[in-house]
Amino acid sequence: MRAFQILIDGFAISALYALGATGFTLIFGVSGVLNLSHGAIMVAAAVAAWAAASILNVGTYAGALIGVAVALLTAFATYFAVVKPIQDSRRIPNEEKEIFVLTGTLLWGIMIQELIAYFFTNNAKTVLPIVEGVVEILGVRTPRNEIFTAIVCCFVIALLWLLVNRTRTGKAVLAASMNPRGVTLLGLELTNIYVVVWAIYGILAGIAGVLLGMFLGVSSYSVGPLTASAFSIVVLGGLGSVSGSLIAAFVVGYLETLTAYLVSPAYRTIPALLLLVFVMYIRPQGLLGRR
């Protein structure tokens, strides 16, 4: 009974983590950018969906769409206002661009977080779920919304896989992650590929944010923990490896759920952090990372 509960709850959480981390790892894999405003973009999506549905009364579906659109716009703003100027800057030496992108996106994330707190307060907000009610699976009372979350996450990840592996654009993205110079030599504009990747990222982060808002609720305080969890999942799986991130998301998701149910919710994040430190010592490149 309890085993089933852990199995089901863990799956939903893990799928959500996976969706959130995929976009993050995709950007790193293609353009070497670690986007520390990730959590802020997810929260922005959730809060926009909440505001649209609860204040403007546009309905849950339209609200969710508005949330994803806001995440897409924020992702573009992040790229054009913060990341691209740093990458193109001549005054920043190349070997220091990484830390500048980290600092820049971090500050950007704080700005988004503060704006959200200013206009919508720090209170936790729960987005109205698209599907309501509970069903009984294997004797476990499960909210329909939890099943919906898991299904959407898996569907979107599958769609992403198809996009990357089966379409021309996706193959260009894949090629850019392997060898950016080779892609430019083939006559593809690297900036266009980056814009596509940031668009994919924005949509993924938006969907993950809105689902998170329906499933657990968000507040402007969730920004830091969300970025940290995406960052650790991605490093655990191997930076830039999408399949590694998926595995890592499930490992972390189940580890957290197990600890929360069997030990105490207060210790929820500790085993995952310990595992992360352990993996960093014996296999610094992560589970499936390339060096």
Place this chain on the structure above:
Amino acid sequence: MSTFFTSRLFFISVALVIIAATLPLYVSGYVLGLLTVAFYFGVFAMAWDLLFGFAGEVNFGPTFLIGVGAYTAGILNSQFGWSVYLCIVLGALASVIAGLVLALPALRVRGPYFGLTTLVAVLMLQNFIVVFADLTGGEIGLTIPDVITISAGANYWIALGFMTISAAILYGLSQSPIGLVLQASGQDPVQAGALGFNIVKHKLAAFIVSAFFSGLSGALLVFYFGTASVGTVVDVAVGVNVIVSAVLGGRRTVLGAALGAIFLIVAGEFLRPTGELATFIVSAVALLVVLFFPGGFLGAALSREARS
């Protein structure tokens, strides 16, 4: 090094310290209290700059070192009632040990991987503080029975003196041959090693020095506040402030980091009337500096001087 004592930077620094030392004679206790915190923060930022600017280690967890120093000093004082000075020294030593623990992964992994390890170190420390709430006061914070002194002026002078001495030592170290070797090993460890420098030894030394000053400053801050809490010395947001200070002031300048920290804290206070938007404005200004003056305040000033 000898050119430093005749340089304009040296005279400006001395003049600033002298002006700062006379402040308690004519400003209010409120301003002094603000600057006291800013000075301790300045030491955090300078210690961070030594690690990042020179050793090239992206340390996202300056608060791990600060927090270990601060909490060790605080717990020893509140549990055993040992004297304040002994607790401060022991806090700094505990922080050095923490620095060695943090240095171990740094010798194996680089760049973002090391950055993450340090971030995890902070999260772990935060978790442990909450889990062992009996000892640490948990999320509410630890109340510390003793303080160094209650006089605002004396506290201010202690902080100023401490920052000045730390700045002199850290700056001297960064300009010494050791600083050069650190810079070389940060930029190209293989080549620096091939030139016969012991990189491991130098990096460990950088971690120890950085940890020592972070811990010492953290312990002093705790005895100034009379309390230690996650929000003031451990939280990731505090670490972010330290990093932003160093980048704002100009990385690889050490002294700039202290300027950045003072600016950040004073600006935050000036913007207090704007309410919740204060943090937004400070972050926006910091982002603009990062984008348009990547050298930071001191970097921009120094390069102008070098050009003329």
